[in-house]
Amino acid sequence: MRSIIGKTIAAAAILAASASFAHAGDVEVLHWWTSGGEAAALNVLKQDLEKQGIGWQDMPVAGGGGTQAMTVLRARVTAGNAPTAVQMLGFDITDWAKEGALANLNDIASAEGWDAVVPAALQKFSKYDGKWVAAPVNVHSTNWVWANKGILDELGIAQPTTWDELVAAMQKVKDSGKIAVAHGGQAWQDATIFDAVAMSTGGPEFYKSAFIDLNPDALGSDTMKQVFDRMSVIRSFVDDNFSGRDWNLASAMVIKGDAAFQFMGDWAKGEFLNAGKKPGEDFLCFRFPGTQKQVTFNSDQFAMFKQGDTVSPEQAALAKAILSPSFQSAFNVVKGSVPARIDVSDEAFDACGKQGMKDLAAASESGNLFGSMAHGHANPASVKNAMYDVITAHFNGEYDSDTAVKEMVNAVALAQ
Numbered sequence: 001m002r003s004i005i006g007k008t009i010a011a012a013a014i015l016a017a018s019a020s021f022a023h024a025g026d027v028e029v030l031h032w033w034t035s036g037g038e039a040a041a042l043n044v045l046k047q048d049l050e051k052q053g054i055g056w057q058d059m060p061v062a063g064g065g066g067t068q069a070m071t072v073l074r075a076r077v078t079a080g081n082a083p084t085a086v087q088m089l090g091f092d093i094t095d096w097a098k099e100g101a102l103a104n105l106n107d108i109a110s111a112e113g114w115d116a117v118v119p120a121a122l123q124k125f126s127k128y129d130g131k132w133v134a135a136p137v138n139v140h141s142t143n144w145v146w147a148n149k150g151i152l153d154e155l156g157i158a159q160p161t162t163w164d165e166l167v168a169a170m171q172k173v174k175d176s177g178k179i180a181v182a183h184g185g186q187a188w189q190d191a192t193i194f195d196a197v198a199m200s201t202g203g204p205e206f207y208k209s210a211f212i213d214l215n216p217d218a219l220g221s222d223t224m225k226q227v228f229d230r231m232s233v234i235r236s237f238v239d240d241n242f243s244g245r246d247w248n249l250a251s252a253m254v255i256k257g258d259a260a261f262q263f264m265g266d267w268a269k270g271e272f273l274n275a276g277k278k279p280g281e282d283f284l285c286f287r288f289p290g291t292q293k294q295v296t297f298n299s300d301q302f303a304m305f306k307q308g309d310t311v312s313p314e315q316a317a318l319a320k321a322i323l324s325p326s327f328q329s330a331f332n333v334v335k336g337s338v339p340a341r342i343d344v345s346d347e348a349f350d351a352c353g354k355q356g357m358k359d360l361a362a363a364s365e366s367g368n369l370f371g372s373m374a375h376g377h378a379n380p381a382s383v384k385n386a387m388y389d390v391i392t393a394h395f396n397g398e399y400d401s402d403t404a405v406k407e408m409v410n411a412v413a414l415a416q
């Protein structure tokens, strides 16, 4: 299985490496926004640029979370054919900046006043060595639950606010013959749930200590064992066909009423909206039980790869467009995320979006805002991937919880 995936990625990488350079006046954008909701959001950006006479050369690399996209990117850069702009997350940005591959966006940043409007938590990844190297397009967060309202109403299930209530709700759904949890068995999706379960089980100090500080005591703790035990509980509520399923197909199960819950970042909302569903009427959005005050965030940013000595006019136009306040509102309303600027009104956003903006501001204020481990905002890819392997092996029954805890400590030590 792994080798098939490996071969597919390698083939995609070779194909991508041979792709042509963007024409002058165009931007070539490498991204992984290929689901219905993601594509709808991407169109907002494409249209914005077209209005300015800038053409778009699309370089989509399917695969939620961007793992495959990052493999293809490495191949392109190695072949001396870097795309103009690349969707990237967290530590991947600073890792590429360290290699000297990214263009300096300081002129645009100062002309547009980015320093004053982009939150510090994002600037940590948009800047390297005092230089802006990426333009943040949004803020997503991973600790959300997406629920089919019709199923909950029919079964008399109230919105769960604690782990125990969640387990009781999942049980009730399962007893009714429906699928309790729509999930896709891919490492990044398993890890996305792990983000929420770890925060809920151990609280913010544990999350920070284990995932951000990589403290071996926290990684090897009884709390970590409890997190794995809870992952096994969730595993018992997914359907038999979960393995390898894409995240948007899992969202579709909730949309169609085949399943009650999906534990996923707020890009899932893009799928519900794209299917014509309304928050509060057809579906509910709420924080993963026990994480109501916390936000585990990730921000999609566009890094511009050096094409010459200075930033090209097209790259500058793209960066400027991405951070314009009207675009930030229009794009994020469709994408499910919230703006990457603090001065954008929540007026155009639905109830979930408004809550997302409120939660983000409150979490930031109260010290409850943390980078998502699953989405590359807690640690560099080497550590993230080491954690993915352990989480996935446990979710698939290869490790019991005690073994998983030990493997977690070892894998993280080796990855550093």
Ligand code: GAL
Binding pocket: 032, 033, 038, 063, 064, 065, 066, 089, 140, 247, 267, 298, 299, 300, 375
């Ligand atoms: C995340 C990304 C989101 C969404 C998701 C699923 O990593 O930040 O924008 O695309 O993957 O593909």
